[in-house]
Amino acid sequence: MAIRTVSELVKQGFEGIEKEIVECTDCQLHETVTNRVISKGSRNPRVVFVGEAPGKNEDETGIPFCGRAGKNLDGMIDYMGLSGDDYAVINTIKCRPPKNRNPLKSEINACKPFLQAQIELLDPKVIILLGNTAEKAFCDGEKLEWGVPRIVNGKYTLLKIYHPAALIYQRSRIEEQNNLIDSNRHLWE
Ligand code: SF4
Numbered sequence: 001m002a003i004r005t006v007s008e009l010v011k012q013g014f015e016g017i018e019k020e021i022v023e024c025t026d027c028q029l030h031e032t033v034t035n036r037v038i039s040k041g042s043r044n045p046r047v048v049f050v051g052e053a054p055g056k057n058e059d060e061t062g063i064p065f066c067g068r069a070g071k072n073l074d075g076m077i078d079y080m081g082l083s084g085d086d087y088a089v090i091n092t093i094k095c096r097p098p099k100n101r102n103p104l105k106s107e108i109n110a111c112k113p114f115l116q117a118q119i120e121l122l123d124p125k126v127i128i129l130l131g132n133t134a135e136k137a138f139c140d141g142e143k144l145e146w147g148v149p150r151i152v153n154g155k156y157t158l159l160k161i162y163h164p165a166a167l168i169y170q171r172s173r174i175e176e177q178n179n180l181i182d183s184n185r186h187l188w189e
Pocket residue numbers: 021024025026027028029030036093094095107110111
């Protein structure tokens with residue numbers, strides 16, 4: 001496993017990080033991946049959405065949130081009133097776990113320097129954690145309450161809401177999600 005520090009990755013900039021991710025073999029997921037899924041959206045965003053792990057469509061295309069869950073995310077972004085320059089989308093881990101299983105803790109930890117370096121470079125005001133896997137990467141086992149923001153190091157605000165994929169089969173959660181968004185609009189407006 002390569003030893004990478006976050007500060008070294010940050011010094012390499014977006015292109016350097018992308019190259020490191022493409023060449024990475026730091027966890028077993030590199031053996032089965034088709035395309036690494038790195039990011040989409042603005043490089044100077046107010047809001048960064050952090051998803052879980054790439055799924056089948058993402059693995060095939062290398063684009064985050066490009067399937068049905070992506071449509072739900074787009075709907076959420078519209079509802080939040082954000083435009084293309086306002087946000088970026090990244091994943092907790094960059095390679096798809098086989099059969100869409102949940103990422104292992106060891107995989108989340110192996111990929112964490114990339115996530116942290118991406119966040120440092122993007123430097124958002126708000127980080128929206130889409131579900132529990134993203135929370136695991138940011139909160140070291142501590143639980144955030146759904147929709148209750150937390151300021152970290154006086155630097156940025158973390159907010160956990162439902163993963164867009166969870167809304168596909170639980171339509172009743174859409175209204176709940178909208179309420180979580182409504183009560184936090186001041187964070188990005
Ligand atoms: S998931 Fe992350 S740590 Fe694992 S091989 Fe892919 S880029 Fe490397």
